[in-house]
Every structure is written in C-alpha cells, then in structure tokens.
Amino acid sequence: xxxxxxxxxxxxxxxxxxxxxxxxxxxxxxxxxxxHTGREVNRGLSLxxxxxxxxxxxxxxxxxxxxxxxxxxxxxxFNSTVMALAIALGKIAISLLSTFAIVYFRFPFRVLAFWxxxxxxxxxxxxRILPTFEVVADLGLLNSYAGLSIxxxxxxxxxxxxxxxxxxVPDELAEAARIxxxxxxxxxxxxxxxxxxxxxxxxFVILFIYGWNQYLWPLLVxxxxxxxTVVMGIQRMxxxxxxxPQWHLIMAxxxxxxxxxxxxxxxxxxxxxxxxVETEK
Amino acid sequence: MAAIAIxxxxxxxxxxRVIHGVSLDVDDGAFIVIVGPSGCGKSxxxxxxxxxxPITAGEIAIGGRVVNGLEPRERNVxxxxxxxxxxxxxxxxxxxxxxxxxxxxxxxxxxxxxxxAAAMLQLQPYLARKPRELSGGxxxxxxxxxxxxxxxxxFLFDEPLSNLDAKLRxxxxxxxxQLQRAVGTTALYVTHDQVEAMTLxxxxxxxxxxVAEQVGTPMEVYRAPATTFVAGFIGSPSMTLLAASVAESGxxxxxxxxxxxxxxxxALPEPGRRVLVGVRPEHLSAVSAPNADLELKVTxxxxxxxDTLAHGVLCGRNGAGATLVARLPxxxxxxxxxxLPLAIAPGATHLFDAGTGRRIEPAGR
Ligand SMILES: Nc1ncnc2c1ncn2[C@@H]1O[C@H](COP(=O)(O)OP(=O)(O)O)[C@@H](O)[C@H]1O
Ligand SMILES: [Mg+2]
Numbered sequence: 001x002x003x004x005x006x007x008x009x010x011x012x013x014x015x016x017x018x019x020x021x022x023x024x025x026x027x028x029x030x031x032x033x034x035x036h037t038g039r040e041v042n043r044g045l046s047l048x049x050x051x052x053x054x055x056x057x058x059x060x061x062x063x064x065x066x067x068x069x070x071x072x073x074x075x076x077x078f079n080s081t082v083m084a085l086a087i088a089l090g091k092i093a094i095s096l097l098s099t100f101a102i103v104y105f106r107f108p109f110r111v112l113a114f115w116x117x118x119x120x121x122x123x124x125x126x127x128r129i130l131p132t133f134e135v136v137a138d139l140g141l142l143n144s145y146a147g148l149s150i151x152x153x154x155x156x157x158x159x160x161x162x163x164x165x166x167x168x169v170p171d172e173l174a175e176a177a178r179i180x181x182x183x184x185x186x187x188x189x190x191x192x193x194x195x196x197x198x199x200x201x202x203x204f205v206i207l208f209i210y211g212w213n214q215y216l217w218p219l220l221v222x223x224x225x226x227x228x229t230v231v232m233g234i235q236r237m238x239x240x241x242x243x244x245p246q247w248h249l250i251m252a253x254x255x256x257x258x259x260x261x262x263x264x265x266x267x268x269x270x271x272x273x274x275x276x277v278e279t280e281k
Numbered sequence: 282m283a284a285i286a287i288x289x290x291x292x293x294x295x296x297x298r299v300i301h302g303v304s305l306d307v308d309d310g311a312f313i314v315i316v317g318p319s320g321c322g323k324s325x326x327x328x329x330x331x332x333x334x335p336i337t338a339g340e341i342a343i344g345g346r347v348v349n350g351l352e353p354r355e356r357n358v359x360x361x362x363x364x365x366x367x368x369x370x371x372x373x374x375x376x377x378x379x380x381x382x383x384x385x386x387x388x389x390x391x392x393x394x395x396x397x398a399a400a401m402l403q404l405q406p407y408l409a410r411k412p413r414e415l416s417g418g419x420x421x422x423x424x425x426x427x428x429x430x431x432x433x434x435x436f437l438f439d440e441p442l443s444n445l446d447a448k449l450r451x452x453x454x455x456x457x458x459q460l461q462r463a464v465g466t467t468a469l470y471v472t473h474d475q476v477e478a479m480t481l482x483x484x485x486x487x488x489x490x491x492v493a494e495q496v497g498t499p500m501e502v503y504r505a506p507a508t509t510f511v512a513g514f515i516g517s518p519s520m521t522l523l524a525a526s527v528a529e530s531g532x533x534x535x536x537x538x539x540x541x542x543x544x545x546x547x548a549l550p551e552p553g554r555r556v557l558v559g560v561r562p563e564h565l566s567a568v569s570a571p572n573a574d575l576e577l578k579v580t581x582x583x584x585x586x587x588d589t590l591a592h593g594v595l596c597g598r599n600g601a602g603a604t605l606v607a608r609l610p611x612x613x614x615x616x617x618x619x620x621l622p623l624a625i626a627p628g629a630t631h632l633f634d635a636g637t638g639r640r641i642e643p644a645g646r
Binding site: 177178179182 | 331332333352353354358359360362363364366367368369370379380383384427431
C-alpha cells in the first residue's frame with residue numbers, strides 16, 4: 001500500500017526526474033556537441049545548442065569523415081540496417097521453426113536437440129568469437145553481409161521465448177485444426193503465427209537493437225570500408241591518428257546512429273499495445 | 282452420415298492401460314452418449330474415434346471403413362471441444378469457414394454453407410466478431426457451427442456444455458439434440474453428467490475404469506442397471522445399496538443389519554446367496570408403520586419444492602445402521618429426528634451379486 005501524500009509524491013517524482021535527467025544528459029551533450037564547430041567543442045562544451053547543426057549533419061551524411069578513413073555515414077547506416085534486419089529476421093525465422101518442431105512434434109533425439117539449442121545460450125558471440133572468426137574466414141565470408149549476420153543468427157534466446165509462448169497455446173487448438181484438415185505447416189501459418197504476432201513484435205525490437213548495437217564482431221570481420229557498420233564506424237572516427245578527433249561530427253554520427261532503434265521501438269510499440277489489448281483471452 | 286463400429290478397442294498411455302477392450306455399435310444417425318466419472322477413459326475413446334489418439338489395439342470403423350490408420354481429416358468427423366477451441370484471431374465466419382477453405386471449396390459455396398449454419402444457430406449478427414467478443418453460449422454455438430458446416434459423417438462432442446452455467450446448459454442441451462435430429466448426423470457425445478446423458482441419448486454407454494459397463498437406452502439403463510456402479514451412477518440421488526443374503530426360506534432378503542425384507546414382484550435367487558439390494562429413493566414411499574418394509578431415522582431433510590429428500594439411517598427391525606435416501610412428495614412434512622416408515626414399490630428392488638457387483642437376473646424374467 002502506498003499512501004498518497006504530497007511530500008512523498010514530490011520526493012518520488014523528484015527522484016524519477018533526476019534519474020531521467022542523469023540518463024538523458026549524455027545524449028543531450030552529444031546533441032549539443034553536434035551543433036557546434038569542431039573548435040568550439042574542443043575548447044570545452046557549452047550546455048546550449050549552437051548554430052552549426054545543419055552544416056554538421058550535412059557534412060556527416062554527405063562526405064563522411066574522409067580524414068578518419070570512414071565511409072559516408074549513409075552507407076554505414078545502411079550496412080547496420082542490413083545487419084540488424086538480417087539478424088532479427090533470421091533469428092526469428094530459425095527459432096520459430098525450431099520451437100515449432102520441438103513443441104509440436106515427437107521425433108528421435110528431440111530432447112537432445114532441445115539441449116543442444118539450450119547450450120548455445122551459454123555461447124554468445126564474444127565467447128566463441130575466435131573459432132567463429134576462423135570459420136567465417138575459411139568460408140570466405142569476411143567483408144560480406146553474410147559474414148556480418150549469419151554467425152549472430154545462430155543462438156537460442158528466441159527459441160526459449162517462443163517455447164514458453166507455444167506451451168500456453170491450448171492443445172485443443174492444434175487438435176481442432178487437425179480435425180479441420182490443416183496439416184502441420186498450415187496450422188503453423190494460419191494459427192500459430194498470427195497468435196504469436198505480439199511476441200514477434202517484441203522479439204523483433206529486442207533483436208533489432210541487439211543486431212544494431214553489435215560492435216566487436218563487425219570490427220573483426222570487416223576491413224573493407226564498404227561494410228563498416230555505424231556503431232563500429234564511430235570508433236574508427238575517434239581513432240583518427242595524429243589529428244584531433246572531430247568531435248562535433250562524431251557526435252552527429254552518434255545521434256544519427258541512435259535514431260533507427262528508436263524508430264523501431266516507436267513503430268513497434270503501437271503493435272505491442274494493440275496486441276496486449278487484443279490477446280486478452 | 283455413417284454407422285460406427287468399435288471392436289475390442291484398448292488404449293495404453295505408456296504403461297498405463299486406460300481402456301480395456303470396448304466394443305460398441307452405433308447406428309447411422311443415432312445419438313450415443315458415453316457417460317462416466319472423470320478419468321474413466323471417455324475422452325480417450327472419443328479421441329481415438331476422432332483420430333487424435335492412436336488406437337492401441339482393436340478396430341474402429343466409420344461407415345464400414347476401418348479408420349485406424351487414417352488422419353482425422355480423412356475420417357470426415359467434426360469435433361466440439363469442452364473449451365470450444367475456437368481460433369482466437371479469426372472471426373466467427375472464418376472460424377466456421379476454415380475447414381471448408383482447407384477442403385478447397387469455392388468461396389460462394391463456403392459462404393452459403395456458413396450462412397446456413399449461422400441461421401440454424403442464430404449466429405448471423407455475430408459473423409464478423411472475434412470469439413472473445415462473444416458470450417460462453419455464443420462461443421459454444423460457433424463451435425457447433427464449425428462442426429455443422431463441414432457436413433461430417435460423425436459429430437464428436439467432448440463435454441461441450443461443461444463450461445456453461447446451469448441454465449444455459451439445459452437450453453444448449455435441447456438445441457444440440459434438435460440440431461442433431463434436424464441434420465441426422467451420427468453423434469457420439471461424452472459427458473460426466475448423468476442428467477445430460479439421460480436427456481440426450483438414444484443409447485447410453487456407461488463407462489467405468491476403462492470398461493463399458495452397460496450399453497442401452499436411458500430407460501433400460503435406469504430400469505435395469507447391469508452393475509452396482511451403473512446403479513449408483515445413473516439416477517439422482519443415487520440408488521441405495523444394502524448388503525443382504527437371500528433368506529434360507531427363499532422368501533425374503535435377510536439384511537445385514539437384521540430383519541427380513543420381502544420385495545414384491547421380485548424373483549429371488551437361490552437361498553443363502555450374498556447380494557446387494559438396490560432401492561432408488563423415488564421408489565420409497567411413506568406408509569403407516571404396520572405396512573413398512575423399512576424404518577428410517579431421519580437425519581436431514583432437503584425440500585426441493587417438487588420433492589422432499591429425506592436422508593437418514595435405518596432403524597427398527599430391518600437393516601439397522603445402513604444409510605438411505607427417500608424421495609417423497611413435495612409437501613411432505615418431516616423433520617430431522619423423526620422416524621419414517623417406508624415401503625418399497627412393487628418390482629422396484631434391484632439385486633446385485635455381492636461379489637461381482639453384477640445384476641442378478643433371476644430365471645424366468
Ligand atoms: N495423453 C495422456 N497421457 C497419459 N495419460 C493420459 C493421457 N490422456 C489421458 N490419460 C489418462 O487416461 C485416463 C483416462 O483419461 P480420459 O480419457 O481423459 O478420461 P475422461 O475423459 O473420462 O475423464 C486418465 O487416468 C488420464 O490421466
Ligand atoms: Mg474427458
């Protein structure tokens with residue numbers, strides 16, 4: 001029970017606002033930095049936006065930071081999008097199908113298959129990064145979209161979420177479909193998939209951001225600028241050799257790199273809410 | 282439409298055997314109710330007919346065709362589930378149309394069939410709704426409609442009314458029966474509710490521990506229960522069973538609590554045989570003390586309006602100590618603590634072998 005007292009709500013609100021401010025502050029700083037000239041930024045940062053916003057963003061989007069050896073940011077954003085989409089969609093496709101098999105079919109070594117998938121949970125990319133790199137290199141997948149995304153697709157997180165969900169779908173639904181004459185794939189497509197819509201949306205958001213934020217792996221498998229992703233690109237920009245880093249442009253890039261995940265969240269949030277309201281019973 | 286023949290069917294789950302050889306012949310167009318307590322294997326039997334469970338041994342034929350190896354869709358059966366199992370994301374129309382779509386019927390044909398079924402079930406106003414926007418009774422109707430549109434050989438019902446409230450249950454019961462008569466499709470209906478079973482069935486199958494204890498019309502089963510289990514299960518309140526032996530004189534039943542009861546119009550087996558004497562509450566009537574077969578010390582009275590149920594313990598000369606229920610006319614004035622002399626109606630005494638629990642049909646009947 002929480003009592004409604006003015007002082008108490010003042011304190012709780014104050015705490016919340018403070019917390020939000022602490023989280024938002026670096027983003028604000030990045031934004032402010034991206035609106036000044038490079039010299040102003042290096043002199044020390046003001047807390048108010050400057051007047052160079054359009055010029056800075058135009059530079060970043062147009063020419064890129066040629067001095068830092070990074071490609072135009074448009075290409076990096078595109079690469080990141082391709083990688084994040086491939087990872088999100090690939091993971092969803094693979095885990096949906098494997099979960100369907102494990103939950104709805106009885107086949108030899110089903111339990112073994114299940115545990116094998118389970119074990120991959122213990123092997124995130126960072127742990128298996130060297131052997132994976134070796135494999136990807138041997139397959140000639142360095143500097144390719146396939147090399148960027150496929151090794152990250154193979155993992156079990158989504159399988160478990162779907163398994164939890166599929167187990168809540170009443171058996172009678174599958175039986176009713178069987179009696180209606182639906183084969184397994186038809187049941188999957190016509191019934192299971194539409195019912196999983198909300199889960200799909202949630203997972204897509206999580207996995208898209210997971211893919212978007214990948215840093216170590218792209219750093220390792222890309223040497224060709226044409227395949228740089230934006231998150232690792234920022235790092236390249238900051239390591240600009242003898243010259244001073246062009247912080248105003250780097251910050252503009254960082255702000256731009258934040259936007260697509262935000263856009264995905266905002267777009268998918270609608271579906272969440274709709275799904276939450278609709279799946280009621 | 283088709284007849285169903287079930288031949289010595291057994292079912293085992295792992296090592297657990299839940300159906301021990303059931304045989305049943307269902308005539309084309311008949312309404313058969315499988316009734317029994319929870320866990321007796323009713324659903325398992327139905328699901329084997331549906332093709333949802335493999336048949337461990339034995340044979341099931343629908344319309345003369347053995348279906349053991351066939352998928353549900355090849356058996357042309359339709360099933361109504363206890364929780365309705367409607368597709369939550371589909372409209373009422375799509376729920377009913379789904380099976381037809383899969384069967385590849387033309388759009389116009391599907392529409393016509395769904396609309397005809399919807400008209401029969403008064404569902405036209407709801408065709409565009411989702412299942413969650415319907416009441417329990419309406420969902421139940423949609424489930425019926427989904428079965429109906431397919432025009433199957435057999436309807437299978439697994440406790441379809443259990444999730445409805447009492448009043449709706451009575452109403453839906455009548456509707457299901459009328460619909461089935463109207464379309465003439467063979468129906469196999471599973472329930473644990475003996476009232477549902479009695480009112481719906483052309484013929485009744487009483488199941489107990491994986492065995493079909495008795496098959497017959499509701500009145501046959503009520504009048505002549507084949508076992509003590511059936512005797513106790515069909516009829517409410519349950520039949521009272523009193524332990525007794527046939528008197529050495531052969532002219533009465535010596536109750537274990539003492540005393541001798543001479544049932545009228547009932548042939549007795551050989552003297553000395555251990556039996557269970559069954560008497561239904563509705564076959565007892567209050568009489569004056571000298572004419573009484575039994576005397577009941579009343580412990581509780583339930584006035585139901587039309588009837589009054591008197592619960593009590595036998596006292597006096599006959600069968601003292603056994604508990605018994607009597608169903609008396611509605612206005613009967615009786616209170617706990619009173620002694621009630623009761624007479625058993627002629628021909629209303631059932632005799633069962635005390636060892637096997639089987640009905641004793643004396644020779645000559
Ligand atoms: N899939 C199953 N696996 C194992 N045992 C089962 C399964 N289905 C039913 N049983 C068991 O079989 C027995 C009969 O079940 P069921 O046919 O559902 O009975 P009813 O419908 O009469 O309540 C029960 O003891 C139940 O526990
Ligand atoms: Mg059942």
